[in-house]
Amino acid sequence: MAADNGHTAKERVAIRRADGESRTLAASLPRLVLEARRIAANVIHGLHGRRRAGSGESFWQYRRFVSGEPSQNVDWRRSARDEHLYVREHEWEAAHTVWIWPDRSPSMAFASKQARESKLERTLIVAFALAELLVTGGERVGIPGLMAPTASRSVIDKMAQAMLHDDADRLSLPPSFIPSALAETVVLSDFWSPIAEIRTMLGGLSGSGAHGTLVQIVDPAEETFPYSGRVEFVEPEGFGMITAGRAESWVQDYTARLALHRDQIRAETNKLDWLFTTHATDRSAAELLLFLHAGMQVSKSGARTTTIKAGPAA
Template structure:
């Protein structure tokens, strides 16, 4: 989705990042980590619970004692205040595993002049910030094929170190693995992969009953196709180069193809009761973080929606 033209020198610089930025990730990680922590601190503070009864440490509510329950469940101090027996219920804060997959493939390094970050930077910032929030809430967070689930408060540092020492080819989609039925999976990618690959990924990740969310992170130029004149479109992951004599004449077909691709992804996620949404890098990272964190709180209550969108969606 990168483009190169003699008449758009500003775009040339952005496109070159698709080839070079991934090799300088080590230099940019400290800044991304700081930005992630700043955003996480601004979005939410403190622990979260599931607002349902269960085994936990935080008080939720008193309820009336039901005949047949063990007598040790009675809160005698509260019951002494009137003529009824009461049970003290705790908030269920049992940790479960959340798998996060930030796409670090070469196509994610692209950024046009209208973007706040490259797609890679945005994906990493949100991944780090979300991990920080989840661990603060008592969850375990891992990266498929890269980092085992952990509840460590230094989860961001562990993620960054794992990425820095990762010598494997940077795939667009997560590797095949079998998450637990209670696991949550979040995949942040531009999802320009062919639909058969996306279907295979979804089939594998959902086979055990796990729930998930797919977030398509795109650059503003990939949304609107603002090109005109003679333009060379460079596919940064080995797809070659395509030259357009009058790029503006491609815009209508391009937008229609993007809409069709998204509809196909959404149809697949709807079948599985997964979420699919889009996010444009010209928008706020905090907006996407809040959406993801709030969506996970909803999913813990076994209520999911497939209609919420973040950013602009064709």
């Protein structure tokens, strides 16, 4: 019984430490907000907007008249200045909704010496910066179960405040909800949940036909398993502890299980035409942000499709 009590005590200490790190992060939110805005500004500077033709009142551009179009589409004033016929196009103004869900569960507080920051910090920075990019491009951004979609230019502040005042349990996967068919969902998590839970989550999010992207945020140590000797591994969300007598002997099994888990997630996302990619916290946050932004493209019908073929990290 003494050993059991010792294990229980260690689990409690580990959970408290992880929870404390998560709560302490609230004091770092202003820094994360500034970092997110800096990254978003750099990305915006090098990207074209997501404007496109469609119904609306804002003038976008003139284009050549195409044979077979209704003659009333011709802008005769502009055409009178040239030998060609032109059509006046307006900018599409139907706001698109992108749901961004950052995993803030205790496991995300982990950071090894190889990492630039914790998984939680990286997740928040990317979530904030992506929201800034999308709102600047005329989209609406929401957080499932926490913040209604908004196109406010102060979207980062709204997201940060919503998180700071959130008293709900920190879940590893998004709450159950059904986005509209034309919405997109971006889930940022370490995705160490059982594949059955991930499959259920995907089934709910894609039930309406909506598209999305799963981004697995991992620490470099979770990629390479650089441990040796006697090591105690504690699950920070209360699911137990495992002691390895010779941790280096676990590397092969660990990497095989990791590859299998990712293959299973990828198989589920492929069925739904969703994306799955991984990102390690020793890589650049801007790299991931560019990757996500580039994947949000518009089909001829106006619906979003994702066309990324490879992730920014192994």
